[in-house]
Amino acid sequence: MTPVMTAEELNEFMREVFQQVAEDFNVDHVGEGEVTMRLITSDRHLRPGGTISGPSMFGLADVAAYLVTLSQIGPQALAVTTNCSIDFMRKPQAGVPLIAKARLLKLGKQLSVTDVLLFSEGTEAPVARASLTYAIPPRSMG
Incomplete structure (x- = not known):
């Protein structure tokens, strides 16, 4: 699976289409069927107890599956x-x-299936694992 968009193109796409959250995310690497990216965390991503919230982790997994x-x-x-x-x-x-x-597990005409591991930067053990399916819109016949 050879990528058709680079990390910079994906970052630019996010800035153009999702201005409201684009600055929270950065794509670091795009490979064959894989993307490595980060959530740039701040106080608004924290929950009581001083840890990153579940919704913030879900958001990163969702955006990573979308971008891969x-x-x-x-x-x-x-x-x-x-x-x-x-x-x-x-x-x-x-x-x-x-x-x-x-990591893209399957890419079809209508669906993609992705596995996402989340890590705190600098650690080896994952903090979360997600499996996501995306619906791909049909290409217009124009």
Whole structure:
């Protein structure tokens, strides 16, 4: 699976289409069927107890699955999440970026299936694992 979008193209796409959250995320690497990216955490991503919140972790996993799909099919703003299952395994570190390693397991004409591991930057053990399915809109016949 050779990517059709680079890390910079994905970052630019996020800035153009999702201005409201684009500055929270950065794509670091795009490979064959994989994307590594980060959530640049701040106080607004924390929950009581000083750890990164579940919704913030879900958001990173969701964006990573979306972008690894787009890296293979090109800019499709209307691709949407149809399913997500996430396991929260360890308490993520506050004050450091959260890293997502997304791997495309299957890419079809209508659906993509992705596995995402989340890590606190600088640690080897994942803090969460997610499985996501995206619906891919049909290409227009224009």
